[in-house]
Amino acid sequence: MRLGFACVFGVALANAAFVAGGIIAGYAPAWKDVSRVDWSKYTHINLAYAEPQANGTFTFESSYNIDEVADRIHRAGARVLLSLGGYSGSAHISEILKAGDSRGRLTSNIVEFLKAHNLDGVDVDWIPSECNKVDVQNDASNLLVFVRELRQALDSAAMSSGAKRLIALGVGMSPFTGANGQPLGDVSEYANWVDYINILAYDINGQQSTTTGPNAPLNYELGRGVQQSLVTAVDNWIRAKFPASKITAGIAFYGRSATSTVDMSAQPWNVYQAQVAAVPRGDDDDGLWADRCTGKPPSYSGVWSYGNLRKQNVLQSKESAASPWQRNWDSVSLTPWLFNSNSKMFISYDDTVSLSAKISHVVGKGLHGVSVYDITMDYDNELINVIRDSVKPDSPASSSVPAQSTLKSQSASSTPLPPLPTTSESTSWQASSNLLPPPSPPAPSSSLPSHDGDSAAMPRAGSSCGWQALYKCVEVDGRSSQFMQCAAGIWVKQQCGAGTACVQNGEYVYCDYSR
Numbered sequence: 001m002r003l004g005f006a007c008v009f010g011v012a013l014a015n016a017a018f019v020a021g022g023i024i025a026g027y028a029p030a031w032k033d034v035s036r037v038d039w040s041k042y043t044h045i046n047l048a049y050a051e052p053q054a055n056g057t058f059t060f061e062s063s064y065n066i067d068e069v070a071d072r073i074h075r076a077g078a079r080v081l082l083s084l085g086g087y088s089g090s091a092h093i094s095e096i097l098k099a100g101d102s103r104g105r106l107t108s109n110i111v112e113f114l115k116a117h118n119l120d121g122v123d124v125d126w127i128p129s130e131c132n133k134v135d136v137q138n139d140a141s142n143l144l145v146f147v148r149e150l151r152q153a154l155d156s157a158a159m160s161s162g163a164k165r166l167i168a169l170g171v172g173m174s175p176f177t178g179a180n181g182q183p184l185g186d187v188s189e190y191a192n193w194v195d196y197i198n199i200l201a202y203d204i205n206g207q208q209s210t211t212t213g214p215n216a217p218l219n220y221e222l223g224r225g226v227q228q229s230l231v232t233a234v235d236n237w238i239r240a241k242f243p244a245s246k247i248t249a250g251i252a253f254y255g256r257s258a259t260s261t262v263d264m265s266a267q268p269w270n271v272y273q274a275q276v277a278a279v280p281r282g283d284d285d286d287g288l289w290a291d292r293c294t295g296k297p298p299s300y301s302g303v304w305s306y307g308n309l310r311k312q313n314v315l316q317s318k319e320s321a322a323s324p325w326q327r328n329w330d331s332v333s334l335t336p337w338l339f340n341s342n343s344k345m346f347i348s349y350d351d352t353v354s355l356s357a358k359i360s361h362v363v364g365k366g367l368h369g370v371s372v373y374d375i376t377m378d379y380d381n382e383l384i385n386v387i388r389d390s391v392k393p394d395s396p397a398s399s400s401v402p403a404q405s406t407l408k409s410q411s412a413s414s415t416p417l418p419p420l421p422t423t424s425e426s427t428s429w430q431a432s433s434n435l436l437p438p439p440s441p442p443a444p445s446s447s448l449p450s451h452d453g454d455s456a457a458m459p460r461a462g463s464s465c466g467w468q469a470l471y472k473c474v475e476v477d478g479r480s481s482q483f484m485q486c487a488a489g490i491w492v493k494q495q496c497g498a499g500t501a502c503v504q505n506g507e508y509v510y511c512d513y514s515r
């Protein structure tokens, strides 16, 4: 396997070339602690997420002070963008963009917000999900109208420095869907108004798959797993005439876990093995997350940040696992994966080696750079340094001048939702740790009574319950993160994800960001 990897990687490096003006963007989730992030490693920071309401207003609620953080980022030489949408913040975007008045309100609210907080641009992450409205006939054409109007509004509101404000779009693996339900064959017109698009090329194999597989494959394997990869996604957008020089590659600083049905160490070359449907708990930051929109009961995201793989001693160094974990390399997707034979736990993730391979592809294709999700998930800057080593700033950056940098080829010696967690309005943060809808455990039955008889009484951990899934918050005031789950006939106490509290909605519970 080592030999095979070296050959493939060598080929990838041979394609590398120089690209001028590359960018390194990173998401700063509003609900996370960003106090220890080294902003100077990045050229652009996306403050995520602002969540639009149906009428085109939006709010941005963060655990950090936006003006203070924006100022610190500016002083470190990076530009600051407001990220709008995300998994749960995209619910209304379709209807907002359709109606002229709400679209106009969204545009003017964006402009006012950027001016009020001295931000350098907006990143619109319109993420499809089962809860977000879609209008296949009109979404793509309405988006084009929106970005054109937004461009005009931003250009007439230039910054005091004279710098133009940016428009970025977070996009999927295929070009925008046209009125016939197929990806558009020519999306070049969008590039007239948008500074760059970021392809969110992760969460590819995961909880929705029947087998384990790479979270963020550089290449997919024919006939195995989802038949998409960073390579095919970039090719799809370029084939649809979007300029490569305006594309950034989305890079995940996290992995995803699953429980395999077999001992994967018996076939260390095979990253595709049957997995059980339930997602296991990921790292220490993972908890039970729920989705208010689907009303499904809380479940784990299975996410492991790279930082926690290192901190929790799953990885004892960049490229070696701590026993009983075993590190394997998938020579097609060019990503590492970890397996624990005791627990049958599988984790697909990105590390310094897989990031080097991805960056070689980014450089070789003449892309604009990378966007990282997210900036809090690194360990001692190990991952961002791999990216940063390939960027040479042209000039000292300042808050008023866009940070200039050059992506150069990696040297051979230097050797990579939920999640996407979501967004909020002023009073209700919704928990979901990634781009994908949260997994769906068995649905509570509304027709069957609890075996406890008195459904209002708080069940005791260890006492018996019915066979059906039932959930109860330990406290009804929405201030406790604990809830009870009826699992396999026994009430067990469970914990919502970090920073969230349990909210009871009839027989459903969800974990919401604490008020």
Ligand SMILES: *[C@@H]1O[C@H](CO)[C@@H](O)[C@H](O)[C@H]1NC(C)=O
Pocket (backbone or CB within 6 Å): 053, 054, 055, 056, 057
């Ligand atoms: C838009 O909707 C929000 C939430 O539904 C509401 O609070 C706000 O007042 C509305 N704004 C306008 C201008 O209609």
